[in-house]
Amino acid sequence: MAILVTGGAGYIGSVTVERLRANGAQVVVLDDLGRGHHAALDRDVPFYEGRTGDRALLKRIAAEHKIDACVHFAALAFVGESVAEPARYFENNVEQGVALMSALLEAGVRRVVFSSTCATYGEPKQVPIPETCPQWPVNPYGWSKLFLERLLDSYDHAYGLKFVALRYFNAAGATATRGEFHEPETHLVPNVLSAALGEKSQLSVFGDKYPTPDGTAIRDYVHVADLADAHILALGYLRKGGGSQFINLGTGDGYSVLEVIECARKVTGAPIPIRIEPPRPGDPPKLVADAKKAATVLGWKPAVSDLPSIIRSQWEWRQKHPRGYSK
Numbered sequence: 001m002a003i004l005v006t007g008g009a010g011y012i013g014s015v016t017v018e019r020l021r022a023n024g025a026q027v028v029v030l031d032d033l034g035r036g037h038h039a040a041l042d043r044d045v046p047f048y049e050g051r052t053g054d055r056a057l058l059k060r061i062a063a064e065h066k067i068d069a070c071v072h073f074a075a076l077a078f079v080g081e082s083v084a085e086p087a088r089y090f091e092n093n094v095e096q097g098v099a100l101m102s103a104l105l106e107a108g109v110r111r112v113v114f115s116s117t118c119a120t121y122g123e124p125k126q127v128p129i130p131e132t133c134p135q136w137p138v139n140p141y142g143w144s145k146l147f148l149e150r151l152l153d154s155y156d157h158a159y160g161l162k163f164v165a166l167r168y169f170n171a172a173g174a175t176a177t178r179g180e181f182h183e184p185e186t187h188l189v190p191n192v193l194s195a196a197l198g199e200k201s202q203l204s205v206f207g208d209k210y211p212t213p214d215g216t217a218i219r220d221y222v223h224v225a226d227l228a229d230a231h232i233l234a235l236g237y238l239r240k241g242g243g244s245q246f247i248n249l250g251t252g253d254g255y256s257v258l259e260v261i262e263c264a265r266k267v268t269g270a271p272i273p274i275r276i277e278p279p280r281p282g283d284p285p286k287l288v289a290d291a292k293k294a295a296t297v298l299g300w301k302p303a304v305s306d307l308p309s310i311i312r313s314q315w316e317w318r319q320k321h322p323r324g325y326s327k
């Protein structure tokens with residue numbers, strides 16, 4: 001049986017494909033390459049270029065492969081862009097996602113692992129954030145993900161579709177062969193390393209008056225390889241008949257923006273000059289997971305998510321691939 005990975009040519013998707021295959025799984029990738037890179041996949045990975053909402057294509061994939069589960073990464077995922085272009089986000093993440101789920105049901109696929117996000121919590125009332133924390137996103141990106149969570153829950157009740165919705169905190173880091181490369185890049189770690197490489201003269205730090213020890217925002221960083229392994233565990237859990245779950249993927253520890261920069265200075269030896277800018281609207285001071293449920297339900301424990309390992313791995317990858325996946 002094969003696993004359909006949507007968005008498998010993207011950052012987290014391509015690392016998950018790498019690790020699923022290393023684990024002996026058969027994988028089929030569907031990606032429209034809007035934000036992904038075909039070069040992030042090994043040449044022998046069955047690949048379909050197209051959108052998740054293309055029902056005819058989904059039918060063809062199901063006819064050509066025995067799909068028994070889907071890992072659904074494909075989405076647009078830039079918060080600021082979603083505020084400026086909400087229609088694009090709801091079309092891509094919600095409409096396309098709804099069509100994908102219908103096509104999966106038609107094809108008899110009833111196991112889904114879904115990439116959700118801590119952005120569904122909005123500005124949380126409680127930190128560390130447990131899965132039971134009320135969800136009220138503060139941007140269209142977060143709403144688009146929460147909509148899919150609600151859809152999956154309804155489809156479980158009505159159609160018996162079983163899912164694990166993994167609410168990632170901040171993915172970062174690289175494996176020996178795959179790392180983070182977005183254009184434009186909005187994530188802190190790759191941007192810090194671009195500054196270390198001298199590609200930016202100064203790194204923008206958004207806000208230094210937050211109610212945190214050094215005034216900058218605190219986030220929970222998870223190594224992409226650990227994230228990928230959680231998907232393998234979630235698929236195993238569903239194949240053993242496990243019920244649907246919403247699960248945080250974080251470490252339970254947070255680092256401030258300045259702590260990340262300081263760690264990157266140590267790893268790279270570069271000075272990384274910074275410039276303080278106003279805080280971005282809707283950027284909460286602290287987002288850290290209560291990570292207990294992932295351990296109890298999936299047996300997941302992050303193995304390489306300490307900050308130096310995350311930064312060192314992405315630094316090594318970036319030095320080998322200064323222009324990412326472009327030739």
Ligand SMILES: NC(=O)c1ccc[n+]([C@@H]2O[C@H](COP(=O)([O-])OP(=O)(O)OC[C@H]3O[C@@H](n4cnc5c(N)ncnc54)[C@H](O)[C@@H]3O)[C@@H](O)[C@H]2O)c1
Nearest residue numbers: 007010011012032034035036051052074075077115117171
């Ligand atoms: N990176 C993070 O820190 C983070 C945190 C929380 C949640 N997530 C979620 O994890 C998933 C993967 O994130 P990423 O950082 O790897 O993003 P990414 O942009 O690198 O990967 C997404 C992939 O999906 C593809 N895609 C997008 N819309 C598509 C569509 N309609 N049809 C087919 N392919 C489509 C893109 O081309 C890209 O290859 C996303 O769903 C994102 O919302 C990421």
